[in-house]
Amino acid sequence: MESVLQAIGTVGLIFLVLAGLLAGWIASVVSGGRHKAAYLAIGVVGALITPFIVALLGGAVLAAGGLLAIIAIALVGAVIVLVIGKMILD
Numbered sequence: 431m432e433s434v435l436q437a438i439g440t441v442g443l444i445f446l447v448l449a450g451l452l453a454g455w456i457a458s459v460v461s462g463g464r465h466k467a468a469y470l471a472i473g474v475v476g477a478l479i480t481p482f483i484v485a486l487l488g489g490a491v492l493a494a495g496g497l498l499a500i501i502a503i504a505l506v507g508a509v510i511v512l513v514i515g516k517m518i519l520d
Contacts, residue, residue, distance in 0.1 A: 442497050446504045450477030453508035457516065465519050472515040473508045480507020
């Protein structure tokens, strides 16, 4: 877990937030612009949580993959959380 935090760093956290905002914005556009703030928030939460969940599940490779791997995993996680959020919001 510590290696993930070291790999992410401050700049990485900013990138994760930006990736979550991007995923949330795209989800709000796809859904017709409804619940924009909720989608943005859900995207950020998904992007921030997913790298840590992967690390807990034995994703030492995630830290070795560097920041790009962490951001890619974060985008996938944000999309998954957004799909779940869409089912709840609609």
